[in-house]
Amino acid sequence: MTAPDGAPPAYIGRFAPSPTGALHFGSLVAAVGSYLRARSLRGRWLVRIEDLDPPREVPGAAEEQVETLAAFGLVPDAPVAYQSRSAALHQKALQQLLDSGAAYWCGCSRRDLPDDGIYPGTCRHGLPPGREPRSVRMRTDNAEIECFVDAVQGEYCDHPGRMGGDFIILRGDGLIAYQLAVVVDDAASAITEVVRGADLIDSTPRQLLVYRRLGLKPPDWMHLPIVTDDNGRKLSKSDDDDPVIARPRAEALRLALRALGHEPPAGARWLDTQMNWALANFDIARIPRGPVAVGVHPL
Template sequence: MSQANDTTKPYVGRFAPSPTGVLHFGSLVAAVGSYLRARSQNGRWLIRVEDLDPPREVPGAAEEQIATLARFGLRSDAPVSYQSRSASLHDKALKQLLDNKSAYWCGCSRRHLPPDGIYPGTCRDGLPPGREPRSVRLRTDDAETECFVDVIQGEYCDHPGRIGGDFIIRRGDGLIAYQLAVVVDDAATGITEVVRGADLLDSTPRQLLVYRRLGLSPPGWMHLPVVTDDQGRKLSKSDNDDPVAARTPSEAMRLALRALGHEPPAGTRSLDAQWQWARENFDLQRIPRGPVAVGVHPA
């Protein structure tokens, strides 16, 4: 079972936004939570732009996101990195997985999947007649159940194959898939704990399997509560009254801290004062496990 991060190593955390639009409130909560966790461990906090999907990227979004983070006092402790610049590492890992038979070429597209969406292993033993290699999938058929202890969510176990079967690590368009890239890049930069939203909790067993197949030591895990609207729906990136855009940084920061169970006292108004209070009072026990609605709409 994967345990919490190795406390013998200097703590290194990260925030990894995708440049598909402006920084939204859910991402701000994840950034603030990961930053506070790193500072509480006297560790480093890094920013990595996950720019591996050019068709979905918005020109200038990465620069705008970094500038928005800076307005909230969130600055990386090292130069901002970009996943697209790690292509050689991704390719090396892909080759390793193919060479050791942990992965295989697949000639299936989405139209070949059954109604439940779980890949049935059509190409595990070779491409069927008439199929050309498109994507690369990681084998899950002989994988043990992957378990880990999340510092907020507690113990979590799942079998990667039950989520969707053998999963794609290189897409049909030639792009490296998220599940492989995130493992390779976190390992390469020495990330000791991944702090992110609980909507990615079920990705963790697949990533643990990738770590194991590559012979890498996994980090610890900390999944923050998902922020919802008043009806319990996850906030949309396109929400027109997202606090990041609709409120001042100090007002949006208060809401982000509220989502993390760390709302400062009423008299703590400035951004600097809120940061100081949050750093001095950060406590994992305050952070909710389940989804939170924090009244994000403008007054």
């Protein structure tokens, strides 16, 4: 998809699931929300499989997720990307952060952390005697509070190190960590806005720090409401009553649109009719901040 003058569209969004199982309802809400946002701005919508954690991956899950997206009419504007194929970019960014002093090698394991789980900076100024390098951490002791204005959640401010101190960007098993990989891959794809679930909003300050330390322009942000059951419990991919597997697709899509504040009129019973209505009526002002329980009312 290109703009009328032949130039690339200004907006590029994406959906980036992990291949740890079948596409679940929370992911469907994120996929639909990111797709509608991109289409409403006449932009491009991409899909990237975040396959950087082989021990947690389920064989065939990536292909199944892509097929499920297509069954709901969610087809990306470019071939599906795989995060594992960006290893050279990840390593280059990692080395840049090490060379600049923004990151450092750490010899601590999880059992070395205090009870509160916040890393105390043991290796910030070099490995203690007898410790071997095993992971790489991002420095947060010299970071400032990061603030951004989310398109749905409003202004959000937090310190990148608040949740766990200096955070890991290269794991002890040699795998690139999410906080670094997602920044590098979004920048490489020229993503202009990250649309995802609000359960990931507290990762944003850490990712903003990575963007700044790499000299990259960060995207805009839009965090969609967390979906819960009627008791306020976040829906899990392990729930047997997940609408993606428990209901016909048109009903599952209606529930996803309901979670986004865009439930189609009662007469829109078919999947393509519902999606066409949502495309014609999409307005981010209708999206609730959440959490949202979508099973309160019968379909």
